[in-house]
Amino acid sequence: MVTGDGAYIKKLNRSLILQEIIKNKMISRAELSKKTGLNKATISVQVADLLDEKLIYETRQEHNSIGRRPIMLSISGDAGYVLGIDLDTPNIQFAVSNLNGKSVEQTTVGLDTKDYHTIIPLLIKYIKEFKEKYSNCSYGLISTNIAIHGTVNKEEKIIFVPKLKWSNKDIKADLSKELDIEISIENNANLSAYAEKVYNHQSDNLLTLILTSGIGAGIMIDSQLHKGYHGLAGEMGHMIIAPEGKPCACGNHGCWERYASEPTLIEELSDLLQKPNVAYEEIKNRIANQDPTTYEYLKQFIRYLSIGINNIINLYNPETIVLNSEILKVYPNVIDEIKSNLKSSVSEYREIVISELGNKSGLMGACALAISRFLDVSDLILPVPEEQTDKNDTRTKKPETIC
Numbered sequence: 277m278v279t280g281d282g283a284y285i286k287k288l289n290r291s292l293i294l295q296e297i298i299k300n301k302m303i304s305r306a307e308l309s310k311k312t313g314l315n316k317a318t319i320s321v322q323v324a325d326l327l328d329e330k331l332i333y334e335t336r337q338e339h340n341s342i343g344r345r346p347i348m349l350s351i352s353g354d355a356g357y358v359l360g361i362d363l364d365t366p367n368i369q370f371a372v373s374n375l376n377g378k379s380v381e382q383t384t385v386g387l388d389t390k391d392y393h394t395i396i397p398l399l400i401k402y403i404k405e406f407k408e409k410y411s412n413c414s415y416g417l418i419s420t421n422i423a424i425h426g427t428v429n430k431e432e433k434i435i436f437v438p439k440l441k442w443s444n445k446d447i448k449a450d451l452s453k454e455l456d457i458e459i460s461i462e463n464n465a466n467l468s469a470y471a472e473k474v475y476n477h478q479s480d481n482l483l484t485l486i487l488t489s490g491i492g493a494g495i496m497i498d499s500q501l502h503k504g505y506h507g508l509a510g511e512m513g514h515m516i517i518a519p520e521g522k523p524c525a526c527g528n529h530g531c532w533e534r535y536a537s538e539p540t541l542i543e544e545l546s547d548l549l550q551k552p553n554v555a556y557e558e559i560k561n562r563i564a565n566q567d568p569t570t571y572e573y574l575k576q577f578i579r580y581l582s583i584g585i586n587n588i589i590n591l592y593n594p595e596t597i598v599l600n601s602e603i604l605k606v607y608p609n610v611i612d613e614i615k616s617n618l619k620s621s622v623s624e625y626r627e628i629v630i631s632e633l634g635n636k637s638g639l640m641g642a643c644a645l646a647i648s649r650f651l652d653v654s655d656l657i658l659p660v661p662e663e664q665t666d667k668n669d670t671r672t673k674k675p676e677t678i679c
Contacts, residue, residue, distance in 0.1 A: 289314055290322055290652070291654065293312060293314070293319065293322050293323070293326070294351075295653045295654075295655055295656070296308055296312055298376070298651075298653065302335070302337070302350050303348060303349055303350075304348055305319050305349070306346075308323075308349070323349060330352055330414045331351065333352050335350065351376050352375065353375045353376035353378060355375060355413060356414060356416060356417075356418045357373065357374055357375075357410045357413070357416070358375075358418050358420075358646035359372055359420040359646075360372075360373065360420075360422075360423070360640070360643040361642065362423045362464065362638050363395075364425050365387050366387050368384070368387060368395075368398075368399070369382070369383075369385075369636075371383075371642075372417075373644075373646075376658070377643065377658030385398070385402065390441060390442075392440075392442055395440075396451065400454045400455060403451070403457065404455065407457055418458070418646065419457060419458035419646045419650065420457055420460070421459075421462065421642035421646045422461050423463075423467045423639060424437060424462065424464060425437060425438075425464050425492075425638075426440075426442070426463070427508050428461055428462060428463045428507060428508075429506050429507040430506060432448050432460065432461040433445070433446050433447075433448070433461075434447055434461070447461055462645070463510065464641075465484060465486050465638075466501050467494070467637070467639075467642050468600060468631075468637035469496050469501065470496070470501060471633055472494075472596075472598045472641075473496055473499070474640075474648075474657060474658050475644070475658055475660045476633065478657060479496070479595045480496070480595065481496060481497055481498065481592070481595040482495075482496040482594060482596045482597075484597075484600060485597065485599050485600065486600045487536070487601040487604070488538050488600065488602065489538070489539060490533040490539065491512055491536065492510060492511065492512070492513060493510040493511075495509060495510055497592075499654070512532065512588065513533030515584060516528060516531060516532070517532045517580065518530035521534065522534040522535070532583075536580040538601060540577075541559075541574075541577055541603060542554060545559065548573055549570075559603055563608075575613070578610065581614065582614050583617075585618065586617075586620055586623055589620075589624065590622065594625055596627050596628075597625060598629055599628065600630075600634065602635070605630050611628055632660075633660075644658060
């Protein structure tokens, strides 16, 4: 039984009510009472507060039966906005979402530099522009959540970003010096896992594996992100699957990502095909045309991938495993092939799936987590937003030149 003072109970009830309104999109007070178990008086008081705060609004539902039309409650999506940023190279992606999780604007900015002191002013410039653009609604631009393709500790400080070669950077502090907005920094795999749970899989125990740059994992346990003691949990690419195997940049030999990540796939397939830096599109075309060399290599690649997945299943017993890979997405019957390699009698899970969110998952997770924190809703469920671009900015922007 949950106990606490009146303010705590009121906050808990508010969270339950908002959770149900978001989940159902439109719901009456009577239905809210049934679904939350709260009495009608409590619902009435809470709803009145939320209406005063302009977080919800009322509409009368059309119906043909006799009697009064029920008054329905919905989230005021345009009362405020959140900004998600996927900080990567060669592009930075920006996405603005309303409080219903609807994507209202997306912008991609090309980078021609990896210099930290050049990129920080660029981020500040764009965040200020978005903040000004959405300043006229009730809550304005509420917060910014930044997805980092590297290790981030519990203090939200960057430990290392391999692609950018950044070490020990306090990006949150550096941005906060110039910006009057709440800023959060999170590992992109964690945000991807959160997005998969919120948008696609209502699974309390979910694990996402991102194969696109090494292998990173986002782990949800009992609906909470699992970050470990320092916040660095999920670096599963450095699990050793081949003692004395291929050297890894981490200093060890035989790490999983040296056998089952997309960079490794591209590197080794390029050697086999004798074509330097074979592109994604060519690999996809070779898969579509059932090229024998590509197929033979991918079968070996999937065997190595399955070894690591088997280890993860035994460690975490996840309900859902989501694989985020653009190449595996186009490989026929890949899930069946992975399952055929999982022969252990003690490995238990419910499903293995390929991500439908792809390279937008971290960005979507950044927005969703910001919404969850603002509304204080722990079990957020949102519809997958339609892909939208800024009407005034439909093309990828050219790299910024900063003197």
